[in-house]
Structure formats: C-alpha cells, structure tokens
Amino acid sequence: MGKSNTQQGRIRQWFSRWLASRLPPASKVTLAHKSVFILPTSFGMLWLFLVLILFLFGTNYQNNLVIALSLLLLSVFNTCIIYSYRNLAGLTISSKSCPQAYAGDTLVFPIHLSAKQTQFSVLINYPQNQIKRLDRVTTQPTNTLISFDNSYRGIVSPGRLKIESRYPLGLCRAWSHVDLDNQHIVFASPLDAKEQLTHFDNSHEYIANDQGGHIPGVDEFKGLRQHIPGESLKQVAWKQLAQGRGMLTKEFQQPQGQPQWLTLADLTINELETRLSQLTHSVDTLSEKGQVFGLVLGDNIIPPSEGESHRIRCLQAIALVPAKSETQQ
Known part of the structure; x- marks a missing residue:
C-alpha cells in the first residue's frame, strides 16, 4: 500500500513537471x-x-x-x-x-x-x-x-x-x-483581543499609551465639509465655490500625542498564529478610527502612518511572518 502511494506521488510529480514545461x-x-x-x-x-x-x-x-x-x-x-x-x-x-x-x-x-x-x-x-x-x-x-x-x-x-x-x-x-x-x-484571520498598544519615548522604551488619534487643529488638511452659516469665511474653499460645487469649509487636524505601536517581539511563541490574528484585528481597528500607528515584527519595523495603503502594508507584513516551524529552522 505504501509503495503504491509512493508510485502515485512520483507519477503526479512527473506529470506536474511535464505540464509546467508544456504550459x-x-x-x-x-x-x-x-x-x-x-x-x-x-x-x-x-x-x-x-x-x-x-x-x-x-x-x-x-x-x-x-x-x-x-x-x-x-x-x-x-x-x-x-x-x-x-x-x-x-x-x-x-x-x-x-x-x-x-x-x-x-x-x-x-x-x-x-x-x-x-x-x-x-x-x-x-x-x-x-x-x-x-x-x-x-x-x-x-x-x-x-x-x-x-x-x-x-x-x-x-x-x-x-x-x-x-x-x-x-x-x-x-x-x-x-x-x-x-x-x-x-491576511491572517482577525481575532478580537485587548492588544496592548505602545509608543516609543525619547529613550526608545515601550510605554503603554492610547495616543495616535487626531483632534481638530491646523497642522494637516483633513478634507472638505458643507459650510455652516455663521462660520468664519477664512476656511471657505473658494476654489471649489468658483467651480460651482457650493459653499464648502476646509477642515484641518493635528495628531494627538505620540503614535501607537503594535508589537510582536517574540516570533517563536507557542501561540504565534493567535498573536498574529490579534495584530490583524488591531490594525483594522486603528485604521478604521483613522489613528496613526506603527508595527514592529522582530527586525521588521514599519514607521507610523495612517490610511488604506499603510493598513495593507501592515497586514501583508503580518501575513508573511514565517510559521513557527519555519522560524525554528
């Protein structure tokens, strides 16, 4: 029985190689x-x-x-x-x-x-x-x-x-x-968990924090919204008004405190897949809230940022973390 399975496996391998050369x-x-x-x-x-x-x-x-x-x-x-x-x-x-x-x-x-x-x-x-x-x-x-x-x-x-x-x-x-x-x-399957979020201070040590969000400010342009009568005319988007898009107001924002960091320091723990699923869920959650965050996976460090492209980059990095068997080799 074992010899028969071995022969079938060899035939499949030969056919796969032949098919790869032909197609x-x-x-x-x-x-x-x-x-x-x-x-x-x-x-x-x-x-x-x-x-x-x-x-x-x-x-x-x-x-x-x-x-x-x-x-x-x-x-x-x-x-x-x-x-x-x-x-x-x-x-x-x-x-x-x-x-x-x-x-x-x-x-x-x-x-x-x-x-x-x-x-x-x-x-x-x-x-x-x-x-x-x-x-x-x-x-x-x-x-x-x-x-x-x-x-x-x-x-x-x-x-x-x-x-x-x-x-x-x-x-x-x-x-x-x-x-x-x-x-x-x-991507790894998301798993809801109370993942600890951290940020670097000046001494490059991890400190628990819930920062990374945005508050109204003047640093970064956020977008346009419908103008409310009585608001200052300094923030009116005159260019869009001239284009016939109506009276719109420019909104600005600024980061709130230090950016958050999601970390996975030990890649050989027994529950690696669970931790990766938790990280995936945290990335999706922070991205949905529009918060600034970074990701640390061993030697792979993704700087803090926000937006859909940053979310995809982080999720891809998590998905490509070697499995435990591969990490231990």
Whole structure:
C-alpha cells in the first residue's frame, strides 16, 4: 500500500513537471493545439463499444446496412473530436488582481475570457473547488469570478485553473490546465483581543499609551465639509465655490500625542498564529478610527502612518511572518 502511494506521488510529480514545461505560468494564456487535451468520456467509450458490436454483428451476418450504421456512428464520434477541440481552441484566459481576503475566507479570483468564435458549455474551476459553468463565451470579453477555498495566511497560489468542455454530444472531454500565475497575499484571520498598544519615548522604551488619534487643529488638511452659516469665511474653499460645487469649509487636524505601536517581539511563541490574528484585528481597528500607528515584527519595523495603503502594508507584513516551524529552522 505504501509503495503504491509512493508510485502515485512520483507519477503526479512527473506529470506536474511535464505540464509546467508544456504550459508554463503566464498571466494570459490562449488555448491552442499544444494546450488542449482530448479523451473519450464514459459515454464516449460506451459509444465506441456499440460501434464495435455493430461492426462485428454486420460482418458476421454480412449485413451491409448494420456495417454502414456502425461506420456512421464512428464518423459522428470522429466529428465530435474535432468540434470538442474547436470549442476550446482560441479561448484566451487572463487573470486580474484578487480582492483582499483573510484566512478562512473564500477567495474570489476574477478571470477575463475572450474567444475568436462563440464557444459553448465551458466549465471552469480550481482543483477541489466549485465548478463555474459558462453556457456561452462570445467574441465579446467576458468576466467571471472563480471561487477558491482557503484557510491559510501568507502567499496563496490557487494552482492550475481547469477549463473543460464536453460539447457537442458529451462523447469527448476536451480540457486544459493553465497556470495564470495569480498568487495572492492572504491576511491572517482577525481575532478580537485587548492588544496592548505602545509608543516609543525619547529613550526608545515601550510605554503603554492610547495616543495616535487626531483632534481638530491646523497642522494637516483633513478634507472638505458643507459650510455652516455663521462660520468664519477664512476656511471657505473658494476654489471649489468658483467651480460651482457650493459653499464648502476646509477642515484641518493635528495628531494627538505620540503614535501607537503594535508589537510582536517574540516570533517563536507557542501561540504565534493567535498573536498574529490579534495584530490583524488591531490594525483594522486603528485604521478604521483613522489613528496613526506603527508595527514592529522582530527586525521588521514599519514607521507610523495612517490610511488604506499603510493598513495593507501592515497586514501583508503580518501575513508573511514565517510559521513557527519555519522560524525554528
């Protein structure tokens, strides 16, 4: 039993290497003779068996009508091979960036499809995931979403996308496995916790603090809001008023105290994944409040900042922290 599993593993590895050399990863792939594989379905095998029985029956009893029927059925099967190939050949598949996702969420990969001619009944899915059926792919570009179940953080590769069709009669199965090279960084699953927030003082020591927010001030431009009658005209956005956008007031803000720091000093603790999930939740919480914060992950220090780009940078850094087994190596 063990030897059989080993042999199957070697066969899979050999097939993966062969497939990688024949269909290398690319963000855009057009199916052609080199990338489309065809085999009879179970219904097709039954069809061929029927053809063989009819041919033997016709030759044994010298019945030309039965022989002609067997040859007709064989020609239909041969025609299905050609149409099965043509139904996938010329199909162009390209990938787009995946939306943000956390570990445990179902990833959604946007796929862009276009064809040289109308193609029917195309099935698309990632291995062991839900199959998406497209009844028709026309010459007009088509966008579809392919789901991928994932429970891990870090860099996730969905693998090869399977594209299949059994058009027109289900006698032949034409398929391809394309690697769109669409790896995606999945954030750690957020876990609500009372994470201790700290900031550096002048001696570079950690001090517990709840600073990092903003209060009304004159240091930084915050945005525009509707003007309230009676307010000072010094803050009126005259340029926007001249553009016909109405009377708007400029708002300014200033940081409140020292910025906050989220820390993970020990990367080899037993509950590493729990701590990373807590950090993820804290990053999302502080970003939602618009507070300034920094992140310390061992030697990786992200300076204090705010905004969506800072949030994504922090979440990516947390997601890419090596697992405990990798850290101990």
